[in-house]
Amino acid sequence: MKKRTFPLDLSARAYPMMKSRHTQSNFRFSATLIEKVDPTALKQALSDVLAFYPNFRAKIVPSFFWHKFKQNDAPLIVKEDDRPPLLPLRKKDTNGYPFRLAYLENEIILEVFHAITDGDIGALFLSDLLTRYAEIVRDLPAHSFDRGLRLEDAFIKHGRKTSFFKASLGKYNGKSAIALGKRDNYLPTATLLSQEISISDLKAAAKANDATVTEYVAACYIAAVLQGEKLPLKKPLCLFVPVNLRRFFASETLQNFVCFERITLEKGETDVSFAHILSTVRTQFREKITQENMQKRVDDVKLCFTLPIARCLPLFIKKPCFKFVKWILDKVRQTAILSNVGSLSLPPETAEIVKDVKFFLNIGKNTPLNVAVLSYGNVCHVDLTCGLKSSEIPARFFSLLNSQGKK
The missing domain is CATH 3.30.559.30 (Nonribosomal peptide synthetase, condensation domain)
Structure with missing residues (x-):
């Protein structure tokens, strides 16, 4: 089956072109828990939440005119943090996904490439990820994370x-x-x-x-x-x-x-x-x-x-x-x-x-x-x-x- 592709929003089109080996426009969230992170539960939470965020479940690839999103079905990577903060994302840490999820003792770390979204949606993603993680480790009933959000270029719609x-x-x-x-x-x-x-x-x-x-x-x-x-x-x-x-x-x-x-x-x-x-x-x-x-x-x-x-x-x-x-x-x-x-x-x-x-x-x-x-x-x-x-x-x-x- 052909993998789905979809465009970056207009304001994001410059970010992949600005990326280099030394710099990338990323932002970072970190959440400190009351207990050590369970990596298996965190990976499962990520898998469950990604279904509602197709721009996160993607990779950014070049096309003839612009970069674009392409559906990414590669295995998810959640690993112990071993990098200084906010360096350019590496494929060996992400498998091509435009974010990095890691942990260190009782801290969950999420770094996101700005080309896929802004900090406000990044905060929503983190909130859903933490909620699903808590459901798994506390054996709580799961609920839907469908916020009614969708892929849409708001600059085209409202410009x-x-x-x-x-x-x-x-x-x-x-x-x-x-x-x-x-x-x-x-x-x-x-x-x-x-x-x-x-x-x-x-x-x-x-x-x-x-x-x-x-x-x-x-x-x-x-x-x-x-x-x-x-x-x-x-x-x-x-x-x-x-x-x-x-x-x-x-x-x-x-x-x-x-x-x-x-x-x-x-x-x-x-x-x-x-x-x-x-x-x-x-x-x-x-x-x-x-x-x-x-x-x-x-x-x-x-x-x-x-x-x-x-x-x-x-x-x-x-x-x-x-x-x-x-x-x-x-x-x-x-x-x-x-x-x-x-x-x-x-x-x-x-x-x-x-x-x-x-x-x-x-x-x-x-x-x-x-x-x-x-x-x-x-x-x-x-x-x-x-x-x-x-x-x-x-x-x-x-x-x-x-x-x-x-x-």
Whole structure:
């Protein structure tokens, strides 16, 4: 029987072309249990849950014009973790699946290639995986994991036809931004750092400053970075923030449906007081992340990847052209990435065996210190993926957050 194939969503088409032996756009979840992981049960849970996530039960292969998904029936691999975090996926660890599932004592580790989905769906997949695992190890009744989600390119569905001359494609390149250190000061592999904060304390601190949790964490991060910068700023500081478009458009897609906004303190800035930083961040979040602007982002993505030149060039020409342009334009355009996937909820019988859950972003040579936020239970985890030898910025950042209360 011929194996099923289906397309990547428009926004994901660049990810396989950006992949190299050294870098890949992955994100990571880790769940700490109250007991050692049962590898057999974890593998069975994975097999059961994959039936509801066809983009996970696939491999990404080249076709004539773009990469595509192809159904993957290879044996599943669940093995003890033996790798540094967030390195490019290896076939011997995955059998071609676009994710890696591993364990280490009482920790379950899931790393996902961004080409198949975004962090919000990744969190749902982890939730279902943990739930099914708990059912198996506790001999609980199984239930369906059908959430009514499906493969659908939400950018095509919700994008409007727009003129090339009305699009804002140029601004996605961004301006040169503050870098967090020279590359000879980078670690050979990433270090994972985490701060646990009471959700009630963090929300209270944010509310006291008329801010959301994401705005407040972003302001703390920017303040921590700017304590080490000379004034006035010689370059803008730019925080790259993924926005879950499901907040603005009704969508049941399993695939990527996010866009990115830049939160910026401009070149020449002299006021780096926390009050001013938070005011700037809050204003930009609320002015930029609106229904109207998100519609424009969706329209631009649809236009960019459906232009005749994008559609008609074969992949063997697209890929070197893409890498050449990326090399030509190689400069720091965002200081860091900050992503908040919100709260991860588990059924009570699953929550009984899961102590905590963390979320980490990959880093790159231009963004060596990225921030991820996830809430579980009564605790908010603020997680850093750090590629810097110096711990000064993480220490300052966590100190600011810690002043609002730590678990």
